[in-house]
Amino acid sequence: MKIATGKQYIESLRNRGLNIYLFGEQITEPVDHPMIRPSVNAIAESYDLAQTDPELATAISEFTGKRISRFLHICKNADDLVLQNKMQRKLGQLTGTCFQRCVGMDALNSLYSVTFDIDEDRNTRYHERLKSFITEMHEGNFIIGGAMTDVKGDRSLAPHQQVDPDMFVHITSRTEEGIYITGAKAHQTGCINSHWLLVMPTMRLSENDRDYAVVGALPVDAPGLAYIYGRQSCDTRSMEGGSLDVGNSKFGGQEAMVIFDNVFIPWRYVFMNGEFEYASRLVDQFTAYHRRSYVCKTGLGDVLIGAAASIAEMNGIERASHIKDKLVQMTHLNETIYGTGIASSYQGYETKSGAYICDEMLANVCKHHVTKMPYEIGRIAQDLAGGLVATLPSEKELNHPEIGSLLKKYLAGKEGVRTEDRMRILRLIENMTLGRNAVGYLTESMHGAGSPQAQRIVIGRMMQLEYKKRLAKSLAGITEDPEDQEKIIHEATSYFKRVFEHA
Numbered sequence: 001m002k003i004a005t006g007k008q009y010i011e012s013l014r015n016r017g018l019n020i021y022l023f024g025e026q027i028t029e030p031v032d033h034p035m036i037r038p039s040v041n042a043i044a045e046s047y048d049l050a051q052t053d054p055e056l057a058t059a060i061s062e063f064t065g066k067r068i069s070r071f072l073h074i075c076k077n078a079d080d081l082v083l084q085n086k087m088q089r090k091l092g093q094l095t096g097t098c099f100q101r102c103v104g105m106d107a108l109n110s111l112y113s114v115t116f117d118i119d120e121d122r123n124t125r126y127h128e129r130l131k132s133f134i135t136e137m138h139e140g141n142f143i144i145g146g147a148m149t150d151v152k153g154d155r156s157l158a159p160h161q162q163v164d165p166d167m168f169v170h171i172t173s174r175t176e177e178g179i180y181i182t183g184a185k186a187h188q189t190g191c192i193n194s195h196w197l198l199v200m201p202t203m204r205l206s207e208n209d210r211d212y213a214v215v216g217a218l219p220v221d222a223p224g225l226a227y228i229y230g231r232q233s234c235d236t237r238s239m240e241g242g243s244l245d246v247g248n249s250k251f252g253g254q255e256a257m258v259i260f261d262n263v264f265i266p267w268r269y270v271f272m273n274g275e276f277e278y279a280s281r282l283v284d285q286f287t288a289y290h291r292r293s294y295v296c297k298t299g300l301g302d303v304l305i306g307a308a309a310s311i312a313e314m315n316g317i318e319r320a321s322h323i324k325d326k327l328v329q330m331t332h333l334n335e336t337i338y339g340t341g342i343a344s345s346y347q348g349y350e351t352k353s354g355a356y357i358c359d360e361m362l363a364n365v366c367k368h369h370v371t372k373m374p375y376e377i378g379r380i381a382q383d384l385a386g387g388l389v390a391t392l393p394s395e396k397e398l399n400h401p402e403i404g405s406l407l408k409k410y411l412a413g414k415e416g417v418r419t420e421d422r423m424r425i426l427r428l429i430e431n432m433t434l435g436r437n438a439v440g441y442l443t444e445s446m447h448g449a450g451s452p453q454a455q456r457i458v459i460g461r462m463m464q465l466e467y468k469k470r471l472a473k474s475l476a477g478i479t480e481d482p483e484d485q486e487k488i489i490h491e492a493t494s495y496f497k498r499v500f501e502h503a
């Protein structure tokens with residue numbers, strides 16, 4: 001059955017018998033676990049948005065002709081890329097957390113063009129296989145988790161140099177039916193909430209790493225898979241009952257480590273099998289899509305700015321000039337992220353496969369902003385919140401028959417503001433800057449899609465210093481070649497060609 005609504009999605013996750021470990025125990029039904037459920041709700045919201053705003057959150061499948069989630073759509077023009085970003089910001093606003101669908105979306109789009117390239121060069125059949133897989137995903141309107149990051153062991157060593165060969169997921173055997181893979185993927189967002197996983201290599205590979213050059217799709221309940229749930233700061237608050245102390249009682253993110261113990265993937269779901277030369281192209285293309293996908297954090301930023309403005313109002317200081325200035329500063333930072341991300345999408349261009357990819361330079365600039373600006377936005381939110389954001393008593397004290405009334409009296413803000421509402425806003429700020437959703441808003445902003453240095457490497461590679469030196473030297477009168485201006489324009493490589501292209 002095709003999954004259409006959030007409710008149907010939640011039901012589709014039941015009774016799968018996944019091998020999940022949390023707090024030293026196996027979880028039989030993750031959907032109903034109070035610590036896991038908020039992350040399920042966050043994905044469900046993406047289905048519900050598709051119902052209420054189909055223009056934004058759905059597209060027509062080129063494979064089935066039916067309406068599907070935009071998260072499963074292959075971008076065929078720049079507008080498709082832009083709409084992805086707008087949908088991401090909206091879902092960030094609605095959930096205040098990571099809604100866990102962008103990795104799969106960006107994996108599908110990057111694989112679409114990389115499999116096309118491999119087939120063209122090597123006469124393989126990966127692209128057709130991938131299209132059949134995408135058709136299957138469109139028919140069910142499924143969730144795909146993108147599994148790229150290996151555990152990596154000694155970071156200075158290539159996969160084949162590691163003492164333990166399982167530090168990177170690799171092919172252990174090939175049969176007539178398919179391949180078997182072993183290893184582990186770390187920090188896998190929404191993996192337990194997905195229907196399928198797409199396994200991909202995490203870095204540039206060499207000939208000796210051939211068995212690590214593997215891309216394949218597998219159902220989340222495939223035999224041999226185990227999920228070890230990742231803890232988040234303040235995560236057990238959702239198991240205490242009540243709704244105040246969690247800060248955001250409905251929505252949360254999810255990461256787990258996925259262990260692959262000789263997991264079988266039939267050939268029809270294998271999209272790379274030893275073509276190590278294409279691993280770096282896949283990583284580059286995936287990260288280009290994914291780094292501008294971090295505009296999702298501007299939706300979370302909108303929520304946090306709203307929380308900061310609300311607490312200032314509740315405290316009676318909303319008219320103070322430094323408060324207004326700090327809210328302007330938060331907004332400036334948030335829109336700077338959005339500006340670079342959306343520009344990267346608007347400047348998207350067609351790949352040989354027909355899929356559109358966003359501009360890599362601007363995507364990397366966007367993600368690099370994201371490694372810093374949410375931290376500054378969070379810092380200002382804590383400034384406006386005051387110390388209570390970290391010292392507030394619990395909901396149980398607020399409802400206590402004896403001290404509850406004292407708390408209501410002494411935690412009051414401006415006249416007319418309910419003490420409980422003031423506490424709720426403070427808890428939300430705590431949740432996003434210190435608690436569960438700080439994982440999605442801060443640490444994921446730092447490391448997701450690559451740590452800051454990964455973006456600096458790409459920016460450095462693409463910054464075209466020779467071209468820029470020519471510009472300077474020409475104006476400074478250093479060059480003697482009269483045709484130099486003309487040459488400069490011709491020598492501008494892809495990024496500047498796009499900058500100067502007329503619509």
Ligand SMILES: Cc1cc2nc3c(=O)[nH]c(=O)nc-3n(C[C@H](O)[C@H](O)[C@H](O)COP(=O)(O)OP(=O)(O)OC[C@H]3O[C@@H](n4cnc5c(N)ncnc54)[C@H](O)[C@@H]3O)c2cc1C
Pocket residue numbers: 103146147148149151152155156186187188189190255439440443444447448449450451452453454
């Ligand atoms: C919340 C969250 C969600 C995530 N979701 C996903 C997901 O859904 N799918 C997925 O595939 N991945 C996911 N990731 C993984 C993310 O892409 C990685 O965290 C990121 O690539 C960094 O890898 P690492 O965590 O292993 O850190 P490390 O690689 O250990 O990096 C730590 C530091 O070491 C530096 N470093 C690393 N290697 C070298 C080297 N060789 N030489 C010099 N310096 C080095 C880095 O620059 C960084 O400063 C997620 C991460 C987080 C935090």
